[in-house]
Amino acid sequence: MNRYRTWVVVLLFGAAMAWMEAATVVYLRMLVGRVEPYQALPLPPHQALGSTELVREIATLLMLWTVGWLAGRNFRTRLCFSLIAFGVWDILYYVFLAAISGWPKSVMDWDILFLIPVPWIANVWYPLLVSGLSVLAVVVASGLDPAGGGERR
Numbered sequence: 001m002n003r004y005r006t007w008v009v010v011l012l013f014g015a016a017m018a019w020m021e022a023a024t025v026v027y028l029r030m031l032v033g034r035v036e037p038y039q040a041l042p043l044p045p046h047q048a049l050g051s052t053e054l055v056r057e058i059a060t061l062l063m064l065w066t067v068g069w070l071a072g073r074n075f076r077t078r079l080c081f082s083l084i085a086f087g088v089w090d091i092l093y094y095v096f097l098a099a100i101s102g103w104p105k106s107v108m109d110w111d112i113l114f115l116i117p118v119p120w121i122a123n124v125w126y127p128l129l130v131s132g133l134s135v136l137a138v139v140v141a142s143g144l145d146p147a148g149g150g151e152r153r
Contacts, residue, residue: 006071010081013067014088021060021089022096028053029101054115061116064089080138087135090127 032049068082098104104111107125114120 006081010067010071010085011088014064014085015092017060017063017085017089018092019096021093022100024056025097026101050115057114057116060089083134083138087131087138090131094124094128 028049064085065082067085068078068080071081072078094104103109104124107123107128109124110121111124111127112119112121113127
């Protein structure tokens with residue numbers, strides 16, 4: 001695969017994962033009555049759902065690492081492509097979640113970001129900022145070059 005196509009595939013993968021994740025979260029929230037997450041217990045006290053959600057998060061991280069592994073040529077470029085896929089996925093997740101459900105209403109809304117290793121709770125602007133800066137930092141500092149696709153020579 002040429003270098004330009006590698007970038008396109010990684011970006012498309014991140015976008016597709018974001019849509020799938022947003023749709024899954026909307027389905028789950030509808031099923032447990034938590035479409036609007038502003039509740040005292042944002043995660044329902046159902047053991048099977050909690051365990052399933054934890055494994056889903058691990059699977060998501062493995063999928064993002066896998067696309068980076070396939071796209072890169074060495075550890076550094078694999079890690080960089082994984083971080084780019086993660087950043088695109090995380091940013092578009094909130095964009096798609098808002099388009100599907102109307103939530104978040106603003107970047108000041110809070111969310112449960114991850115459950116691994118413990119629940120991370122923050123305003124939506126935080127993962128957007130971290131993911132955006134991560135993608136930018138990887139592109140600028142790692143030597144990945146969209147026109148060249150892998151490493152600068």
